[in-house]
Amino acid sequence: MSAGTQPGEFMSRRVVESGAGSARVAVNLSSPAALVLLVVSWAVTRAVLFAQTFSGQVPTDVLAYARWAGDAAVGTAPAADTAFVYPPGAVALFVAIDTIPADAYFRTFTLVAALADLLILVLLWWVVRGATNKQQLAPWVWVGMGFAAGPLMYERYDIFAAMFAVLAVLSLRKPVITGVWAGVGLIVKLWPEIALLGVARRHLARALAVNLGVIVGLWAVLELVWGNSLNFIANVLNKGMSVEAVAAYPFLLMRSAGTEHGVTGQYGSWEVIGPGVESAATATTVVGVVLLLGIFILRVLGRLEAAVPGDVVLFGVLIFVATHKINSLQYGVWIAAIAAAALTFPSSRAMGPAVLLTLMLLVADQVIWDNFVPFISGNPLFLGYQGLRLLLLLAATVWIGWTVLSSAFRPSDGRNSAPSVPSDF
Numbered sequence: 164m165s166a167g168t169q170p171g172e173f174m175s176r177r178v179v180e181s182g183a184g185s186a187r188v189a190v191n192l193s194s195p196a197a198l199v200l201l202v203v204s205w206a207v208t209r210a211v212l213f214a215q216t217f218s219g220q221v222p223t224d225v226l227a228y229a230r231w232a233g234d235a236a237v238g239t240a241p242a243a244d245t246a247f248v249y250p251p252g253a254v255a256l257f258v259a260i261d262t263i264p265a266d267a268y269f270r271t272f273t274l275v276a277a278l279a280d281l282l283i284l285v286l287l288w289w290v291v292r293g294a295t296n297k298q299q300l301a302p303w304v305w306v307g308m309g310f311a312a313g314p315l316m317y318e319r320y321d322i323f324a325a326m327f328a329v330l331a332v333l334s335l336r337k338p339v340i341t342g343v344w345a346g347v348g349l350i351v352k353l354w355p356e357i358a359l360l361g362v363a364r365r366h367l368a369r370a371l372a373v374n375l376g377v378i379v380g381l382w383a384v385l386e387l388v389w390g391n392s393l394n395f396i397a398n399v400l401n402k403g404m405s406v407e408a409v410a411a412y413p414f415l416l417m418r419s420a421g422t423e424h425g426v427t428g429q430y431g432s433w434e435v436i437g438p439g440v441e442s443a444a445t446a447t448t449v450v451g452v453v454l455l456l457g458i459f460i461l462r463v464l465g466r467l468e469a470a471v472p473g474d475v476v477l478f479g480v481l482i483f484v485a486t487h488k489i490n491s492l493q494y495g496v497w498i499a500a501i502a503a504a505a506l507t508f509p510s511s512r513a514m515g516p517a518v519l520l521t522l523m524l525l526v527a528d529q530v531i532w533d534n535f536v537p538f539i540s541g542n543p544l545f546l547g548y549q550g551l552r553l554l555l556l557l558a559a560t561v562w563i564g565w566t567v568l569s570s571a572f573r574p575s576d577g578r579n580s581a582p583s584v585p586s587d588f
Contacts, residue, residue: 198288201302205284208310209277215314221269222318227431229268232261235389242394246431248402251385251392252350256323276317279326280309283500290333290507297514301506304517308499311521313528319493324352325500328480331358332504335472338366339373346377350385354497357479360458361472364465403434404444406539407531408490409553411435414443419541426539432489433539444488451486455479461571470570473505474513478567481516481560492532495524512566516559523555 231241235254241247263271287302309316316322327348334340341362348355362370386392404411406426414435418424424437458479461467467475480501484494498520505513530548531538538545 232257240391305503311524312495315493321496328355338362338370342370342374346374360479361476405489410443410447466571473508477505516563519559526552
């Protein structure tokens with residue numbers, strides 16, 4: 164599948180059924196031939212990503228993961244490195260990968276990441292395998308959007324957090340299970356906790372209680388094993404605003420116009436520096452927190468019962484990314500995974516936003532990532548591409564937000580139920 168191909172082009176066949184005075188188009192993707200095509204498409208697109216991943220030097224982030232795993236093995240807290248900005252579950256993941264026999268950490272890491280990628284595909288297919296409508300496009304969306312996210316899928320550990328988030332979203336019919344997976348995801352990389360926004364009000368208290376128990380329990384165990392599990396917070400607070408962030412873009416434009424703003428590498432990322440940058444980073448973070456809190460309040464008040472649960476979670480994730488002061492390009496892996504998971508819900512209206520987000524990922528991967536040095540150097544062409552990337556992100560956020568919030572003041576009609584999921588989720 165080419166990067167610009169939409170998942171719908173891979174439909175094995177369309178079945179048009181006539182009803183009393185109406186007709187509906189159903190998509191049949193459940194045949195053995197369609198399943199083979201899905202697997203082959205995943206394998207081909209991922210082979211391309213593998214080729215890109217191994218075409219250069221070992222990524223600096225993976226070198227850092229290996230170093231932190233080694234530090235943890237001898238009892239040194241990785242948080243002593245100012246680039247370490249992860250909760251303790253990340254350390255467990257890095258160490259676990261380091262225990263698998265292999266010639267090199269990078270090779271093992273990449274293979275395990277590919278398995279996580281494949282597991283997401285299998286989960287999405289399993290949930291929609293019996294459907295006869297657009298739900299069956301969900302695994303195809305993961306094939307396409309995952310490919311658009313680029314080789315960063317195998318060069319960063321975001322795929323593992325995305326896997327737990329997908330498990331949490333696909334389990335929303337069983338909120339206790341969602342609470343478990345979201346808790347594990349928080350231990351790994353915080354943001355999967357957003358999946359709890361999809362839990363219906365009547366189940367929210369129970370899901371939150373289980374979620375809190377999982378977080379406290381796992382965190383305590385990891386604190387006993389490695390210690391200093393909260394030290395990463397200081398590193399997070401010390402980080403400035405990355406060049407990829409939405410709020411950084413005006414400063415990049417001002418820099419190109421000759422102001423005293425600059426770009427520097429520090430704390431493990433490239434950040435914008437200069438007058439007003441710190442205030443802007445704080446302001447956007449506050450906006451993000453307020454918006455997410457507002458969604459949570461609507462959920463507690465029961466105003467989101469008519470909204471599609473997966474769409475609510477996608478909206479929350481997009482808010483988090485759009486207001487994050489870092490917004491690294493690998494966050495596209497989160498977006499791709501949650502967009503695909505949202506589309507497993509029968510009444511999801513996330514397909515339009517998913518198209519915009521796929522275009523955003525193509526811009527981020529094919530243009531900005533491949534030309535990152537010219538971009539941070541202020542090249543006008545690549546600043547333009549960054550502007551397009553951010554515009555697509557914001558447009559998709561507003562689009563899915565409108566569909567979610569327009570449901571907030573309508574009574575639930577019972578149609579927005581979660582898809583059938585296996586009992587072991």
